[in-house]
Amino acid sequence: MILQSSYHIFVKEFISEFRTRYALNALLMFVVTTLSINLFSIGHDSPTQEILSGTLWIVIFFSAMSGLSRTFVAEEERGTSLTLRLLTDSTSVYTGKLIYNFILIFVLSIIIAIAYLLLIKEFSVKTYSIFWLTIILGSAGLASASTILAAIIAKANTKGTLFPVLAFPILLPLLLTCINATKLSVDGAFFSEAIKEFQILISFAIVMVTTSLLVFDFVWKD
Amino acid sequence: MKMLTLKSDHITKIYNRKTIFKNVTFSVNEGNAFAITGKNGSGKSTLLKILCGVLSPSSGTVSLSVNDQQVLYPEYYPHIGLVSPYLNMYEEFSAEENLQFIKKIRGLDSSADSFTEELLKEFGIYDHRKKEVRNYSSGMKQRLKYCAALLHNPPLLVLDEPASNLDEYGIEAVRNRMHLQKQKGVLLFATNDKDDLRFADTILDIRQLNIGE
Numbered sequence: 001m002i003l004q005s006s007y008h009i010f011v012k013e014f015i016s017e018f019r020t021r022y023a024l025n026a027l028l029m030f031v032v033t034t035l036s037i038n039l040f041s042i043g044h045d046s047p048t049q050e051i052l053s054g055t056l057w058i059v060i061f062f063s064a065m066s067g068l069s070r071t072f073v074a075e076e077e078r079g080t081s082l083t084l085r086l087l088t089d090s091t092s093v094y095t096g097k098l099i100y101n102f103i104l105i106f107v108l109s110i111i112i113a114i115a116y117l118l119l120i121k122e123f124s125v126k127t128y129s130i131f132w133l134t135i136i137l138g139s140a141g142l143a144s145a146s147t148i149l150a151a152i153i154a155k156a157n158t159k160g161t162l163f164p165v166l167a168f169p170i171l172l173p174l175l176l177t178c179i180n181a182t183k184l185s186v187d188g189a190f191f192s193e194a195i196k197e198f199q200i201l202i203s204f205a206i207v208m209v210t211t212s213l214l215v216f217d218f219v220w221k222d
Numbered sequence: 223m224k225m226l227t228l229k230s231d232h233i234t235k236i237y238n239r240k241t242i243f244k245n246v247t248f249s250v251n252e253g254n255a256f257a258i259t260g261k262n263g264s265g266k267s268t269l270l271k272i273l274c275g276v277l278s279p280s281s282g283t284v285s286l287s288v289n290d291q292q293v294l295y296p297e298y299y300p301h302i303g304l305v306s307p308y309l310n311m312y313e314e315f316s317a318e319e320n321l322q323f324i325k326k327i328r329g330l331d332s333s334a335d336s337f338t339e340e341l342l343k344e345f346g347i348y349d350h351r352k353k354e355v356r357n358y359s360s361g362m363k364q365r366l367k368y369c370a371a372l373l374h375n376p377p378l379l380v381l382d383e384p385a386s387n388l389d390e391y392g393i394e395a396v397r398n399r400m401h402l403q404k405q406k407g408v409l410l411f412a413t414n415d416k417d418d419l420r421f422a423d424t425i426l427d428i429r430q431l432n433i434g435e
Contacts, residue, residue, distance in 0.1 A: 008323065012312070012323055016314055019315075080310050082306065086299050086302065086309070087327045087328060089299075221276065
């Protein structure tokens with residue numbers, strides 16, 4: 001029953017997003033703007049791979065922040081959260097929205113990564129397995145943390161500013177690990193050398209999802 | 223229809239350090255209608271949300287029993303149908319799509335399809351079922367909320383200002399439903415409309431409670 005409800009919520013989110021473009025437009029505009037700024041600021045200089053790995057995750061982080069909060073904020077603003085609360089249990093709502101957020105940020109991260117690889121010539125990945133797995137696990141971590149944060153801030157008055165402020169300390173360990181793993185991929189490290197980073201990223205996502213499932217009912221109900 | 227009882231036991235709600243209402247205690251059995259009345263801002267809608275289990279009280283408990291078996295959250299919700307100004311439908315979807323979503327998420331089978339059609343006709347929005355809800359008037363949106371609330375044939379129907387935004391036809395449809403609900407389940411509503419209050423077997427005037435302490 002939970003899986004079925006989660007699936008229907010996920011489908012509803014997906015259709016709703018394509019009709020309203022609440023998050024999609026904001027996300028894509030942010031990606032275009034930040035990538036352009038990166039390109040202009042780099043110019044003819046040759047920044048280190050470490051800096052380029054960092055800026056890649058800055059683009060992904062802030063793009064995610066500009067769009068992922070919409071899942072719950074839109075429900076509160078449109079007055080549909082009460083409808084959803086009466087229809088199903090909180091676990092189904094959380095799971096449906098988590099899956100939707102994960103797919104959204106995953107697709108977005110892939111677009112950003114491809115654009116980054118094509119546009120910034122100085123950024124050359126040598127171990128693609130590490131690079132793409134970092135993108136996948138980083139997206140999972142971003143989605144798991146931002147889904148519960150979005151539910152928390154949806155009831156606040158200063159939604160727009162509160163989201164990145166709350167997200168930054170929580171996501172800092174994730175971002176640092178993602179930057180390290182990305183650097184390993186551009187340095188041409190062996191896959192086994194990045195195992196520790198992957199373990200941290202997997203643990204982060206598991207801890208965030210477990211904690212979120214435990215607290216979501218309180219956040220959602222009051 | 224199952225035998226249903228709703229009990230409110232010493233419910234108190236404090237919001238921003240202000241007591242909205244205190245020690246609300248009552249019980250409603252099947253075949254009864256219970257009305258809550260009181261001036262604007264007195265906490266009628268808040269009390270209804272607490273009774274529906276979507277808002278926690280500061281103290282006290284709400285219990286719903288079906289066939290003398292207490293129903294706990296989240297199994298509570300399939301027994302409730304709520305129409306409230308705070309509950310909206312998805313505006314980017316049509317009425318039909320909204321009701322489809324509700325049917326799927328509630329796990330209702332295909333037999334609910336003909337009932338959906340009946341409800342849409344009963345509330346006079348059948349011809350507009352394919353239109354996006356954003357193009358509906360406030361009265362049509364209110365009618366759709368009734369269809370959504372009644373779709374699963376709830377034994378407990380909770381209405382917050384039942385006749386708001388409705389024209390004569392809409393009010394008649396709602397009052398017919400209120401009459402029907404009273405016969406086959408529990409009707410709980412909040413209103414200041416004297417015509418609606420005639421349906422109530424018991425009226426709780428929220429002004430008589432200790433408020434603002």
